[in-house]
Amino acid sequence: MRHEEAWRRLPDLLDDRDDAALLAHVRTCASCQRQLFLLSRVDRLLRDSASAQRAPRRQLTRVRILAAAAALAAALAATLAVVLSQQAREHHFMLRTASGRLVGEARMSNGDEQNVSLALTARHLPVDSGHMFVLWAGDKASTMQVGRFMVDRTGGCRVRFNLPESHSWQRFWVTKPGEARTVVAGT
Amino acid sequence: MEGGDVDAFWLEAALSRLSERERTVIELAYYDDLSESAIARRLRVPLGSVKSWKRRGLNRLASVLGEESA
Numbered sequence: 001m002r003h004e005e006a007w008r009r010l011p012d013l014l015d016d017r018d019d020a021a022l023l024a025h026v027r028t029c030a031s032c033q034r035q036l037f038l039l040s041r042v043d044r045l046l047r048d049s050a051s052a053q054r055a056p057r058r059q060l061t062r063v064r065i066l067a068a069a070a071a072l073a074a075a076l077a078a079t080l081a082v083v084l085s086q087q088a089r090e091h092h093f094m095l096r097t098a099s100g101r102l103v104g105e106a107r108m109s110n111g112d113e114q115n116v117s118l119a120l121t122a123r124h125l126p127v128d129s130g131h132m133f134v135l136w137a138g139d140k141a142s143t144m145q146v147g148r149f150m151v152d153r154t155g156g157c158r159v160r161f162n163l164p165e166s167h168s169w170q171r172f173w174v175t176k177p178g179e180a181r182t183v184v185a186g187t
Numbered sequence: 188m189e190g191g192d193v194d195a196f197w198l199e200a201a202l203s204r205l206s207e208r209e210r211t212v213i214e215l216a217y218y219d220d221l222s223e224s225a226i227a228r229r230l231r232v233p234l235g236s237v238k239s240w241k242r243r244g245l246n247r248l249a250s251v252l253g254e255e256s257a
Contacts, residue, residue, distance in 0.1 A: 007246070008242060008243075008246070009242065010242075010246065011241065011242045011245040011246060012242070014245070034253065035246070035249055035250070035253070038249035038250070038252050038253045039245055039246070039249040041249075041252060042245060042248045042249050042252055043245070045194050045197075045198050046198065046213065046217040047217065048194065049194070049195055049198055049217070049218075050217045050218045050220070052195070053218060
């Protein structure tokens with residue numbers, strides 16, 4: 001390889017040291033060895049300068065990561081607040097007959113965006129005049145028929161209803177179908 | 188002025204002595220960390236031109252450094 005060609009291609013050795021012909025020339029040429037030494041210093045200076053310029057970018061990235069972490073923490077806090085508020089909105093009611101006998105319980109919890117979920121567990125409701133019952137709910141201003149449900153021969157059942165979340169349900173009671181004024185059990 | 192500042196000052200002065208295309212290719216290679224192929228695409232020039240300008244620019248910077256440290 002001629003010296004001029006080797007000299008021109010010396011920068012290639014900064015990235016690729018496998019050029020056998022070029023390396024063979026450099027081993028025998030003091031001028032190229034000195035130029036290669038200077039090239040490696042220039043390469044180092046450029047890399048250091050590039051790193052120094054990237055450092056502020058890295059700091060900016062760090063700030064972005066911290067901001068993202070803060071946003072994530074805020075989102076988690078908000079989720080936790082929702083979960084806690086849902087737990088706080090869970091209500092538990094006992095259903096008793098007029099004589100005070102416990103015949104069931106109702107658990108109200110958050111259902112979806114528009115409804116609350118009511119889980120009714122009945123035990124030993126009186127079945128002497130049929131196995132069908134009606135569950136009612138009331139708030140301060142209104143009364144609503146939640147739904148009908150059927151119990152087994154022991155007067156027991158598990159049933160779930162959805163109620164509109166727009167009301168603040170405070171009372172529940174059970175009647176026989178067609179006998180809205182005869183309360184079998186209530187909270 | 189500290190060592191790093193001196194180096195940066197020298198480098199800036201040395202880069203300013205290159206032709207515009209030599210300086211551009213070197214800056215894209217080192218500061219933007221682009222490969223020679225990516226630089227060719229970015230500048231819309233043949234890959235051979237990028238290789239040639241980069242070699243020439245680096246050799247010139249090394250020669251400037253050699254002259255000043257001689």
